[in-house]
Amino acid sequence: MNSSTHPISKDLVLVGGGHSHAIALRTLAMHPLPGVRITLISDPSDTPYSGMLPGHVAGFYAHEECHINLRSLCQAAQVTLICDRAIGLDLATNRVQCINHPAIAFDIVSIDIGSTPILPPAFPLSKHHVGAKPIPAFLEWWYHLCENVPSSLNLGIVGGGTGGVELALNMNHRLEEVLRHQERYQERSEQHFTIHLFHRGQQLLPNHNRWVQRHFQHLLRDRNIQLYLGETVEGIAEGAIFCASGLTVPCDETVWVTGAAAPRWIAQSGLTVDADGFILVNDALQSVSHSQVFAAGDIATMSHYSRPKAGVFAVRQGKPLVENLQNALRGRSLKPYRPQKNYLSLIGTGDDSAVASYGILGLHGRWLWTLKDQIDRAFMNRFTTLAETMTPDDAIHPSSPASPISMRCLGCGAKIGSSILERVLQRIRDELPNAKREDILLGLDDPDDAAVVQIPSGNVMVQTIDYFPALVSDPFLFGQISTNHSLSDVFAMGATPQSALAIATLPYATEPKQEETLYQLLSGAVKTLHQAQAVLIGGHTIEGETLAFGLACNGVARPDRLLRKNGLHPGQVLILTKPIGTGTLFAAEMRHKAKARWIDGAIASMISSNQHAATCFLHHGATACTDITGFGLLGHLVEMVKASRVAIALQLEAVPMLEGAQDCIQQGIFSSLYPQNLRASQWVANDSALRSHPLFPLLFDPQTSGGLLASVPSAQVDACLAALKAAGYCHSTAIGSVYPKQDGVEAVTIS
Incomplete structure (x- = not known):
């Protein structure tokens, strides 16, 4: 997007890299929104595709084959990627609060962060007891277990829905493969494992028909997976699982694949939620209480439709979600979305075959795994080949023109307005400790034309400057990188950093949007300077095509200690x-x-x-x-x-x-x-x-x-x-x- 033709006027923030947002990003890459800055906040930089995850657990797919590269996707869609976790939503000021970043401002926000298993209060997660979600933490645990299988392993899986059953079968396959591989290098292997599956109901897979339920029950028993129906897990201690019935089963490792839960900050934000804490949305996937908020995937509950938390719905919601986000940003009417009632489920059985479940019908066969594999790979291929499928016309002729600014001034006319600078610097000051530096005689707090610093007696001043275009889309992160880069010349000389002057080029945008960009950029720079015990004492900002930043850094050193x-x-x-x-x-x-x-x-x-x-x-x-x-x-x-x-x-x-x-x-x-x-x-x-x-x-x-x-x-x-x-x-x-x-x-x- 050429920001000089379509200056940034609105902010769309996507929280979470779930299936719906991945599809939305792909659509936005093909059809950009002029004048809209899009930001994705996602803790991991790649997102797993749930349809292939059990196959990955079984060893059928490599990590990259079943994960969507969000960095590449955001680059294609000209989207700012912020690798951080959202922990709050301020609906009064329209900002997303994150762990490591300053709050991110939005005009429209969409939330697709999935869910986590419901855990009893007495079961904190640990290195031996994990939830199936969040998936990155689960996979880290699984990789470690597969590399370090103990001589005797009892693995417990709590939850007999589709996720728990599919995981049990695919984990069983992978562990058998690991032990077979080890036996090739040993005369006799004494290693063994047992998988225990606990389910509080009397029937597995409650969302599927009776044939599918009975069939999987037979499959589990044929694979020697111990099945405990009608058992409610109440405690874990000293390598054992305790059930309400009094049953005690030895379990060294436990995976929770129970009902879905929402993070507490969703309800605490003031959004209207359902009884389980999920965002209640209307038929347009828009919050029923706040029109600037949209949600999709597991984190959303449609007020007029009762559907299970399943990946198939998140995938189907991607297209209507992005259409309504586009309509909301353009001030157009939203379109209702009606989710299908019945859907085809293809459930892998960990042995190059799959079970098909649709309504009252059920089938099992290797050809169904082939079909599932083709469908899943075709879905992933939509993202991996995105760069090749984009056409120049998609970027040059966007579907809805914004109000262009035909000419931008040069020279001093390209400077960022003083009111923007004053507001940003005040926000930066408010967040820093109020410590007066005696060696900074005139700095940011003074209205003078230049800064004045004092060089300690017997020292020399070491000066350096760096400036370059952004190599990451996150301005806060770019501020940290460029500041570390600039300070390194001072460190390499054996000097101690004292102060810095900043120079920044900000993309063309409306005044509030430029303020947010500059605030994020300088927040990253000041954070790094503060860690180095240096201070920002001034700088210069102009408008330009793309974000760029640099610093003139000052350091002090003893002449006889210079490197x-x-x-x-x-x-x-x-x-x-x-x-x-x-x-x-x-x-x-x-x-x-x-x-x-x-x-x-x-x-x-x-x-x-x-x-x-x-x-x-x-x-x-x-x-x-x-x-x-x-x-x-x-x-x-x-x-x-x-x-x-x-x-x-x-x-x-x-x-x-x-x-x-x-x-x-x-x-x-x-x-x-x-x-x-x-x-x-x-x-x-x-x-x-x-x-x-x-x-x-x-x-x-x-x-x-x-x-x-x-x-x-x-x-x-x-x-x-x-x-x-x-x-x-x-x-x-x-x-x-x-x-x-x-x-x-x-x-x-x-x-």
Whole structure:
């Protein structure tokens, strides 16, 4: 969307990455809404498709095959992705409250966060007792169990509905496969497991017909799954489950697949809810009490229709939901949606076959699994091939024009209005501790034209500046990344940050929308500055096509304590504190080729400050340091080599790399700066022999908010690495050694 043609005038916020929202995002990618900024708030960056989840548990599908990549989907739909969990809704000010972000403003909000199993008050979840939802936590538990199956396992499943029965059969299959695999490497396996399924009713699968109920009861018993009907679980203690009848069954691990529950904050927000706390919506999937709120999937209950909490309804609600969101944003009448009464259920049985249930009919066969697999893969394919199916016309000719602003002023006319700045800065001040800094003589609290800072006696001022376009859509997160990136030059010099001036370009938008963008952006920046014990003392903001941000950072240091690039000495060892690979990973994300967890890992690395790493280096006798950024590891290393007039022996296999970086490089995905960075290979003595090495290109990969590279005496290496890892830099590694330079020989040798 070109924001200069259609400036942002409304905010649509989607809370949760459920099936309905995934379908809505796909539709919005194909048919953008001019002038509407869309934000998705989702804790995980990928969302599981419930239809394939039991097959994934059984080992039939890989993680990526049954998870929708929300990062890629949001990128295609030009949607801001905020990886956080909503914990509240302020309907008076129209804001979504999150755990780690400032509140997110909206004009229209849609909620699709699913549900969680109903747990008795006496059963807090633990590493041995989990709910089937939220799914990411359940899968983490399941992966760990499959990798560490004890010699004797009793696994309890509480809940005999469709979810519990399907999980029991598919878990049974996977555990059998794990034990068979182990037996291949052992003469005799003494491992065994038993699955116990508890259901308070007298019949399994209460939402299905009698044939399906009886058939699954036989299947469970044929697989030696212990079935306990008419049993209400009342307690868990000392590896056993206690039922109301007095029955006690040994269970080492327990999964709860009971009735659905809603989070408390939904009812606490003031929304009208049903008896179970779910949002009550009308036929248009709109809250019956608040017109600005929509809901779909398990979290919603339609006031005129009684339907079970099933994924099929969430999928069917996707299309009418997005149509009514579009209508609400355009001021049009909403359209009613009537859910079907009967629906086909295809339930996997964990053995490459499935049961079909429709009304009073039921069938079982391998061909039904083939049909289910085809349907599920076709559904997922709608998202994985989205980038290829989009046409230029979808983006160039949106279906409903907004009020365009034909020309935006340049020069000082492009500045953000003073009233916006005043309101944002006041909000920022209100959230920070009111501590007066004696070394900041004039700052944000003063109306003067420039800031004035005091340099402590005997110190020097270290200054640096960075500025670049947003590489993530979340402005709060981008503020943190860019601030860490900017501060790293100060840390690399061995200085302590003192203050910073910000420069920001905000997308064209109405005044309230620009205020929210600037507030989120500066909140992220100030949070990071505050952690570094530095302060924001001023800045400059303008309008532009896309979001961009940077900082001019000031630090202070003792002249005799500065770390410079010319400080390498023979006999020292090079230590790198962070893995490399952000350039290729984000280039892959732009092409929809990156897995969501790869980008999650890169972001976690980028928001990690280098401050404590610099302190560790100073304490362990470092004499040279640099931060790894745009020129790549080898480019910045060559700067140190040239300044110090030494030679380096670099161990390529020792260089830490982000997950997925090697995969992206091997696909031929490079950052646009890579070709220029590759020129540094002339400093590599054995360059020609390494050209075919799969890891060699990563040495030239440009980094954003990369780690520190420093030289320490060889006697200090072990202690320095231990201190770095204790400080949280778990990827810190010794990657090379410093030698005297020989005339006529290139400075870097890579082994």
